[in-house]
Each structure stands twice: as C-alpha cells, then as structure tokens.
Amino acid sequence: MSETKAESGPARLDAALLTIVGVMVLGGMMSYLDATIVNVGISTLSGEFKASLATIEWVTTGYLLAVALAIPLAGWAVARFGAKRMWLLGLTVFLTGSVLCAVAWNAESLIAFRILQGFGGGMVDPIMMTVVATAAGPERMGRVMGLISVPITLGPVVGPIIGGLLLDSLSWEWMFLVNIPFALAAIVLAIRVLPADPPGSGTSAPIDALGVALLPPGFAALVYALSQAGGAGFGSTRVIVGLVVGVLLFIAYAVHALRTERTPLLDLRLFSSKGFSASVATMFLLGGGLFSLLFLLPLYYQQVRDHSVLESGLLLAPLGFGTLIGMPVAGNLADKFGAKRLVPVGALLIGAGALVFTQADSGTSQVALTAAQLATGFGMGLVGAPTMGSVYRTVPGEAAAGATGAVFILNQIGASLGIAVVALILQGGGSHATPTAGTFADAFWWPVAAAVVVFLAGLLLPGRPQPAPTADPQGSERVADPA
Numbered sequence: 113m114s115e116t117k118a119e120s121g122p123a124r125l126d127a128a129l130l131t132i133v134g135v136m137v138l139g140g141m142m143s144y145l146d147a148t149i150v151n152v153g154i155s156t157l158s159g160e161f162k163a164s165l166a167t168i169e170w171v172t173t174g175y176l177l178a179v180a181l182a183i184p185l186a187g188w189a190v191a192r193f194g195a196k197r198m199w200l201l202g203l204t205v206f207l208t209g210s211v212l213c214a215v216a217w218n219a220e221s222l223i224a225f226r227i228l229q230g231f232g233g234g235m236v237d238p239i240m241m242t243v244v245a246t247a248a249g250p251e252r253m254g255r256v257m258g259l260i261s262v263p264i265t266l267g268p269v270v271g272p273i274i275g276g277l278l279l280d281s282l283s284w285e286w287m288f289l290v291n292i293p294f295a296l297a298a299i300v301l302a303i304r305v306l307p308a309d310p311p312g313s314g315t316s317a318p319i320d321a322l323g324v325a326l327l328p329p330g331f332a333a334l335v336y337a338l339s340q341a342g343g344a345g346f347g348s349t350r351v352i353v354g355l356v357v358g359v360l361l362f363i364a365y366a367v368h369a370l371r372t373e374r375t376p377l378l379d380l381r382l383f384s385s386k387g388f389s390a391s392v393a394t395m396f397l398l399g400g401g402l403f404s405l406l407f408l409l410p411l412y413y414q415q416v417r418d419h420s421v422l423e424s425g426l427l428l429a430p431l432g433f434g435t436l437i438g439m440p441v442a443g444n445l446a447d448k449f450g451a452k453r454l455v456p457v458g459a460l461l462i463g464a465g466a467l468v469f470t471q472a473d474s475g476t477s478q479v480a481l482t483a484a485q486l487a488t489g490f491g492m493g494l495v496g497a498p499t500m501g502s503v504y505r506t507v508p509g510e511a512a513a514g515a516t517g518a519v520f521i522l523n524q525i526g527a528s529l530g531i532a533v534v535a536l537i538l539q540g541g542g543s544h545a546t547p548t549a550g551t552f553a554d555a556f557w558w559p560v561a562a563a564v565v566v567f568l569a570g571l572l573l574p575g576r577p578q579p580a581p582t583a584d585p586q587g588s589e590r591v592a593d594p595a
Contacts, residue, residue: 148271182234194309438493
C-alpha cells in the first residue's frame with residue numbers, strides 16, 4: 113500500500129495582500145522620510161527663522177515627543193475604533209501638520225505644527241504593522257515583513273538624500289510640501305482598498321485611563337532626556353530629571369499593568385515569551401545601531417572628509433541600497449529558515465561594516481567605505497524583516513496590536529539612546545564641542561557593540577516556522593514533513 117506524502121509550501125502572497133502592503137508602505141514611508149529630511153535642514157531652518165540652534169532643535173525633539181505620546185495609544189485606538197478609521201485619521205493629522213508646517217511664520221509655530229504632525233506619524237506606523245501582520249498570518253509573515261520593513265529601515269536612510277536635494281534647489285517649505293501628494297494618494301487608496309472595520313468597532317475596549325496617565329508620559333520623558341543627553345551630557349539636570357521621571361513612570365505602569373482587570377495599553381505578560389523578548393530586544397538594538405549610523409555618517413563625511421550636505425546625503429545611498437536588497441532576501445528566507453539563522457549573520461555584517469569606520473580616516477579609500485556601508489545595509493535587512501516576523505509569530509493574533517506598541521516603543525528608545533551616546537562620544541564626553549577624527553572612530557564602536565549583542569539575542573529567536581498541520585487520508589491531523 114503506497115503512502116501519499118503531503119506537500120506543503122509557503123502560502124502564496126496573493127494580489128489582495130500585496131495591495132494592502134503597498135498602500136500601507138506608501139503611508140508608512142512618509143513619517144520615516146520626513147523625520148530625517150527635516151534633520152538635514154535644521155541649520156537652514158535656524159537661519160530662516162533667525163532662531164538659536166537650541167530653539168530650532170525642538171522641531172525634531174517636539175516631533176519625537178509627539179510620536180512617543182501617540183505610539184502607546186495606537187493599539188488601544190485600533191481595538192476601540194477600528195484599524196481603517198485610525199489609519200485614515202493618522203494620515204489626515206500627518207497631512208494637516210505638513211501643510212501647516214509649510215506655512216509656519218516663526219520657530220514657535222513650526223514647532224507646534226511639528227508636534228501635530230508627530231501625533232499623526234506616531235499613529236500611522238504601529239497601525240501599519242498591526243494591519244499587515246493580521247492580513248498575512250503566520251505562514252506569510254517573513255515575506256510580508258520583508259516588504260513592510262521598507263519604510264522602517266530604508267526611509268531614514270533615503271531621507272537625508274531627499275532632504276539634501278530639496279534644500280540644494282528649493283526653499284525650506286518643500287521639506288514639508290513633499291508629503292502632500294503622497295499623503296493624499298495614501299488616503300484615497302486606503303479608502304478604496306482597506307477592508308471595512310468590523311461592525312463592533314467603537315463599542316468595546318474602554319481606555320485604560322491610568323495606563324494612559326503613566327505609559328505615554330513615561331515614554332516621552334525618556335525620549336526627551338535621551339534627545340538632550342547628546343548635547344548636554346548624561347550628567348545635566350534636565351537629562352537626569354527626565355530619566356528619573358521616565359523610569360519611575362515606567363515602574364508605576366508595570367505595577368499597574370500586571371494588576372489591572374482592563375486590557376492594558378501594553379501587555380507586559382507578552383515578555384514572558386523568550387522569543388518575543390529576544391525579538392523586541394533585537395529591534396531595540398537595531399534602532400540604536402541604525403539611527404546612530406544615520407547620525408554619524410553624514411557628520412563624518414562633512415567634517416572628516418570635507419563633503420557638502422548634498423554629497424554627504426548621496427554618500428549614504430550604499431547603506432540604503434544594501435538594505436533594499438537585504439530586506440526582500442531576508443523576508444523570503446525567513447519563512448524557510450527562521451530568524452535564528454538569519455539575524456546572527458546580519459549582525460556580523462553590521463558589526464564588520466561599522467568596524468571599518470572605526471579604523472578610517474580622511475585618507476581611507478571611498479571604495480572601502482562604500483563596501484562597508486553596503487555590507488552594513490544588507491546586514492540590517494537580514495536583521496529587521498526576520499525579527500519583525502518573529503515578533504508576530506511569538507504572540508497570539510489578538511495581541512498583535514500590543515506587540516506592535518512594544519516594538520515601536522523600544523525601537524524609538526533605542527534610536528534616541530543610540531544618538532545620545534554617539535553624540536556624547538563625539539564631544540569627548542563633554543570635554544570639547546567639536547568632534548575630531550579620533551572621536552568619530554570611537555563613536556563607531558557603538559554600532560559595533562550593538563551588533564555583538566544583536567548576534568547573541570538572535571540565537572534566542574525562533575527557528576524555522578512550523579508548517580501547518582495537514583490531514584492524512586484517514587482524517588487525522590499530522591504535521592507535514594519539514595524537509
């Protein structure tokens with residue numbers, strides 16, 4: 113009697129799913145692009161509004177604080193009002209903020225409008241991940257995350273290039289006006305493409321009021337403290353106060369979240385899963401490594417190698433190109449081999465690429481630096497997509513929104529911490545204000561160290577995804593042969 117072998121392969125990425133992913137990427141890319149487009153224009157804005165650098169830096173800090181306040185609320189808002197409604201609201205708020213930023217008449221009005229824009233951006237990105245994770249399901253998670261990770265990983269890299277091009281030939285207003293056509297297109301497409309919210313949306317999940325009073329302000333306090341630490345040092349009063357307030361609010365939230373009978377904004381019980389904790393820790397370190405490199409590299413090319421702002425932005429292209437190649441490759445491989453094999457390899461590439469810059473000086477070959485950036489970018493692609501897939505494979509479907517909030521909160525804290533640390537290293541721990549070639553070399557050790565920890569955390573991530581059970585001819589279920 114012959115036995116029929118059940119064949120199982122990865123579920124196909126159908127046209128409906130790819131359409132949803134495309135619409136989400138279009139909307140999600142805007143906030144990541146805008147954050148780094150504006151970063152390269154800080155000096156331009158300071159001159160335009162005749163404001164001090166300390167004042168105009170709030171254009172960036174205010175945006176980050178608004179994002180920090182919005183992210184923890186996004187999961188609750190999706191459960192309460194529905195993903196489609198909140199996605200459209202987030203895009204509309206971001207669009208409104210962009211238009212208002214372009215007509216700002218002084219530094220104070222620009223900062224206020226950037227805060228509004230940040231609220232929209234803070235809602236958009238977590239909702240994007242939740243919707244796509246739900247639509248994809250476990251079997252297609254790796255490949256879909258390879259696509260959806262484009263705005264998360266590539267957006268911050270491309271932003272300085274676009275910002276340099278805009279400021280080189282157009283006025284400062286175009287840093288914000290460039291968002292308008294993309295936001296309008298994303299809104300129209302979302303109305304047509306995204307599935308309608310379930311009929312029950314808007315009638316359940318009362319808000320965790322005490323959680324709202326503790327978690328978003330705690331997150332914002334930490335982001336503020338870390339954003340100020342790079343210039344003022346970790347020993348300054350405002351940084352210490354911000355860190356203490358943030359940590360105390362986080363502790364108070366942890367006590368509350370573990371006791372409340374309501375659904376908490378962020379369910380800390382998710383961290384009882386080793387795979388989930390390793391995934392979130394990896395995204396925390398990836399945020400710290402990526403954003404510290406995006407902070408370091410333009411400054412390195414301008415101050416050590418004497419390139420212009422535009423040239424420095426263009427020289428970041430190999431990092432983005434490597435990431436663009438690595439993400440879809442990793443997404444396809446993640447569904448076959450799992451994050452446990454891919455992430456450590458990616459971490460080694462990131463560490464090796466950053467290591468080149470620790471030994472570089474003004475005479476180092478640009479070919480070597482370009483190759484190092486390509487390797488680093490490809491490594492980030494191998495880390496980002498599989499890790500995000502692991503996040504959603506290690507939690508039940510109903511916890512996807514909370515898991516997304518945890519990822520974005522820790523990724524943002526990691527990014528702020530990474531920038532603060534390298535900024536402080538560049539200034540010799542506060543001993544001098546102007547970076548030197550030596551302090552740049554020292555600062556590049558930070559992403560090397562982050563890559564080492566990512567390598568170790570990657571070993572704790574889930575392995576190859578388990579195939580779905582299949583029925584044998586007698587009707588009983590069995591797992592398909594993983595080979």
